Amino acid sequence: MKAVIFDLDGVLVDSEPFHAETLLSLAGELEIPLSLEDTRRFIGVSDEEMWSILIHEHRLGGDLSAKVLAERQAQRSLDRLSVKPLSPRDGVPELLTELRSLGVATGVASSSATAYVDRVLSTAGLSLYFNVRVAGDQVQNCKPDPEPYRTALERMGIPAGWAAAIEDSPPGIESAKRAGLFCFALKTSGSQAEGVLKPDVVIKDFSQRERSRILYLLDSERVPDGIFQRRVKAHKS
Structure with missing residues (x-):
């Protein structure tokens, strides 16, 4: 090879606990009821695809798109990495x-x-x-x-x-x-x-x-x- x-x-x-904490924090702000166990099904899935699924399942409206939420989560992850590498x-x-x-x-x-x-x-x-x-x-x-x-x-x-x-x-x-x-x-x-x-x-x-x-x-x-x-x-x- x-x-x-x-x-x-x-x-x-x-990094899975790190991602789970970030996701749960953002989901809580959006009033999406997610548990730590719920986050496991998104392991290996891109953030944009994950948010597309969550938007559909929880019927999120307004100007929230999967891309916008994925970018918001990505920025939050970068911010957390600065203090918690x-x-x-x-x-x-x-x-x-x-x-x-x-x-x-x-x-x-x-x-x-x-x-x-x-x-x-x-x-x-x-x-x-x-x-x-x-x-x-x-x-x-x-x-x-x-x-x-x-x-x-x-x-x-x-x-x-x-x-x-x-x-x-x-x-x-x-x-x-x-x-x-x-x-x-x-x-x-x-x-x-x-x-x-x-x-x-x-x-x-x-x-x-x-x-x-x-x-x-x-x-x-x-x-x-x-x-x-x-x-x-x-x-x-």
Whole structure:
């Protein structure tokens, strides 16, 4: 494998509680009754699509559009990041360093806006690992459409067959698989829902044991697929 493309929220950083708090705050101002559990169904969904759903479900009128509310939430997230920066998940910096030492390129494919992606990577100390970043406002179609991953691959100059994705949500997994990437799924509290397409391998975290497992599976110069698939089978448990 020559490249690994990471999802941002939930994978590189544990940002789901952060997003839930921001959403609940804005929903409360709009008198939308949402619980913390309600927010979980929007994991992996772009903010604009989420607000489109909420506007329809709660029959919000006036001049409130999904785009306006998504922009309002994005700005609120940026404001909060200034006082409450997000940290990388344990093991993420080590994995990125290991991939770089092996000559494996790394990129980001996110449904969040460019300003948010750049701010999170900067405050988490991860910017230097990601020259290629694809954000939700840079594509016509967000996840689960394959466009974010296809765009990242195009910018990296690497065919899908030589790349892997690390995702945590059903929309993200579907996006990566439809783009032709091998897909690792990080098992998180918000990733329990079944998606249309299943990942190739599930990982529990980025501990040394799991990082070694990832690197072993990536250590392939595209030898015949049968050999690579036997490696995957041997490491699924």
